[in-house]
Structure formats: structure tokens, C-alpha cells
Amino acid sequence: RKEVEQDPGPFNVPEGATVAFNCTYSNSASQSFFWYRQDCRKEPKLLMSVYSSGNEDGRFTAQLNRASQYISLLIRDSKLSDSATYLCVVRGSSNTGKLIFGQGTTLQVKP
Amino acid sequence: EAGVTQFPSHSVIEKGQTVTLRCDPISGHDNLYWYRRVMGKEIKFLLHFVKESKQDESGMPNNRFLAERTGGTYSTLKVQPAELEDSGVYFCASSQRSGRSTDTQYFGPGTRLTVL
Numbered sequence: 694r695k696e697v698e699q700d701p702g703p704f705n706v707p708e709g710a711t712v713a714f715n716c717t718y719s720n721s722a723s724q725s726f727f728w729y730r731q732d733c734r735k736e737p738k739l740l741m742s743v744y745s746s747g748n749e750d751g752r753f754t755a756q757l758n759r760a761s762q763y764i765s766l767l768i769r770d771s772k773l774s775d776s777a778t779y780l781c782v783v784r785g786s787s788n789t790g791k792l793i794f795g796q797g798t799t800l801q802v803k804p
Numbered sequence: 805e806a807g808v809t810q811f812p813s814h815s816v817i818e819k820g821q822t823v824t825l826r827c828d829p830i831s832g833h834d835n836l837y838w839y840r841r842v843m844g845k846e847i848k849f850l851l852h853f854v855k856e857s858k859q860d861e862s863g864m865p866n867n868r869f870l871a872e873r874t875g876g877t878y879s880t881l882k883v884q885p886a887e888l889e890d891s892g893v894y895f896c897a898s899s900q901r902s903g904r905s906t907d908t909q910y911f912g913p914g915t916r917l918t919v920l
Binding site: 695697735736737738739780790791792793794795796797 | 835837839845846847848849852859860862863895897899907908909910911912913914
């Protein structure tokens, strides 16, 4: 079983749609959680950290459920520029800073 | 402020040859990480430097891979001899402080390695 699991998609949605991505992680001792965005043939870039209380950044909302070991990302009012691969990322329990990546979920927003 | 830079951007070599990848972290970042993505798989951790010391090298696949960070500035990752399965994109990342939940890792553009 992979340490971080995501539905690879692709998710094809029209502009203006709301889309949600989910992710599960296997290590209950994991400490930090993130969503990164990766454009085609580019490096991953931090989209947002994910906190237990849930957090929002503009059109993006992230949620963490530690009991279920489940992370989500909601994108409202999708834009063409949101088309990318969204990576669910977990930092392990050690202090090494090692990040564990999911395989990514591909989003294609169409006009 | 300059971001993480990596050189070369692409490298095509034959099986059995040696390749050295370079990473320059963001100035002032003590922590430097190497990751790689092989085709069809997720990005995987290789190792972590704190300044010039290897903090965690649990992800290094085998002894054909050698990473160094002399002087605690830039880092090199050497693959010798390269095998076909080493093909992929090698990312470097840096951060100011590790072990803190607020510590952000900034990624370089990656080196795309193809072993023929």
C-alpha cells in the first residue's frame, strides 16, 4: 500500500465548477500536510499547508481529518489557470523534513 | 531573491556512464533535499542535508548514488554507473529549518535524466 494515495484522475471540469480532491495517508504519526501544485514539466510549488481546523486561501479550501487520515482540497469557481496536477504531500514523524508525495491528481479546466 | 537552481536541465547518457547533477539552494537555506520522479510513479525522497551533513539518506536507492554538499552550499548527486532504471526527473529542494511544521521546501526546476 502506498503511503499517500490519491485518485490520479483526470478530472475534467468546466470553468466555474467546484471540484474536490481527496487523499489518504497511512502513517498516523504524520505531522504536517500540504497540497502542492505541479504544472506540466515544472517543479512542484506549495499551494497551501493543511491544518486540522481547516484553512482557506481564496478559492481554495483544505481540510484534514486525522482520525480518518484523510486530506481534501476544494477548488471553487475553477479557472483555466487551475489546470495542473495537485500533489498531496505528508511530512513524516521524524525531524528530517522528508516529504512523502502522492502520485498526484490531474485537473483539466475547460472553457 | 533567486530560487533553487539545478544544472543541467536535461542529460542523456548511455548505460554505464557517469552523470553528476548539481543543485544550488536558496541562499541562507541550511536544508537541502534531493527527490526523484521516475516515469509513472510518485516523487520520492532520496536524502536530506543539514548544511554539509547528511541528516537522512534513507531514500538513496543503492551505492551507485553519491551525494555531497561540501561547504554546506551547493550539492552534487553523482550516479555511477548509470542504469536504465535511473531515468527520471531529479528535483532538489531547500528550506530554512527542518522539523518545523511551518518549514516550506522550495523546489528547483529539476534535471531530466535519460539513460539509454
